[in-house]
Amino acid sequence: MTDSAITDAQVVRAPFLAATRHGFFTRQGGVSTGPYASLNCSTRSADAAGAVRENRRRVAHHVGVRPEHLLGLTQVHGDHTITVTTPWAEGAGPEGDGLVTSRPGLALGVITADCAPILFSNARGTVVGAAHAGWRGACGGIMESVVAAMGALGCAAGDISAVVGPCIAPRSYEVGPDMRDAVLACDASATDFFVPAARQGHFMFDLPGYCVARLERCGVGRAMAVGLDTLHDEARFFSHRRRTLAGGGPIGHQISVIACRGL
Secondary structure, eight states, X not given: OOOOOOOGGGEEOOGGGTTSEEEEEXXXXXXXXXXXXXXXXXXXXXXXXXXXXXXXXXXXXXXXXXXXXXXXXXXXXSOOEEEOSSOOOTTOOOBXXXXXXXXXXXXXXXXXXXXXXXXEEETTSSSEEEEEEOHHHHHHTHHHHHHHHHHHTTXXXXXXXXXXXXXXXXXXXXXXXXXXXXXXXXXXXXXXXXXXXXXXXXXXXXXXXXXHHHHHHTTOSEEEEOOOBTTTOTTTOOOHHHHHHTTOOOOOOEEEEEEOOOO
16 A cells, blocks of 8 residues: 555645634545555445555545544444543444544544534534434434534534534435435424425435534534535545445445544
8 A cells, every 4th residue: 555645635624613623535545456446444335445445544644643543343233422532443333423522632533425424523623522423313303413522522412513514415415205205204304404305206305404403403603504416526535325326236435534623
C-alpha cells in the first residue's frame, strides 16, 4: 500500500462542526478497486480486507487519530446509542446505530450508502456523536438517542450542532405506500415529508429534511443538511438505490467521521 493521503477536496465538511476534526468522506481517495472503488470503508463488504484496512487508515490519518481509534458499530437500523470510553477491535463494534464520546483522541464513524450519516458536536468539540439514520432509525428515534447520550456526558441539547451528511435526496427516494404507512404509524408528523410521486400510489420521501426536523424537535442548537444526493452523484458516492436500479451486485460504502478533541 502507498502512503497517499486523502485530499481536502475529497471530503465534505460542515461549518457548524468547525470545532472538530470531521468529514463526510466520499468514495474517492482509497485503494479499493472494481465496484468498491476506491475508498470503501465497510469491514463487512466482500472487498479485500487489506484494501479496507488501508482505506480506514487513511481516514483516521485525515482526522488526526490512530487507526485503531477509528470506531464503528454493527449497524442494525435501530435506535440504540453506545457511549464509547475505550476502543474495540476493527470490525468488532457492538450492535447499534449511534455513538457518542467525550474521550479525546477517539473518532466515531458511521457507514452509509444512501442512509443519512449525522455528525454531532458541542461548541468546543469535547463531546461528539455520530448516527446512522435510515428511515427506520430516523422515525424510531436514533437522533434523540444520540442527543440523550450526549446529555448524559454533560452536554445540553441547545449546545449541540448536528449535520446531516450526503444521503439519498427527495428527488431520488421513491417509496411505496407500505413504507409511508410504517413511518406515519411511528410519527404522524412526518406526513409533510412525503409528496406524491409520478408513479400512481407512490411517494417521494425527504429523508434529510425529516432528519433535520427531528433534530430541531429534540432541541439541538443548530441543525442542517449538506444537501448532497448519493444516488445522482456516482463519481463521489456509493448508493444502494443506484445499485438496485442497475440490477444488483456488490457495493462499497462511504464513511462519515467525527473526532473528539481535548479540553
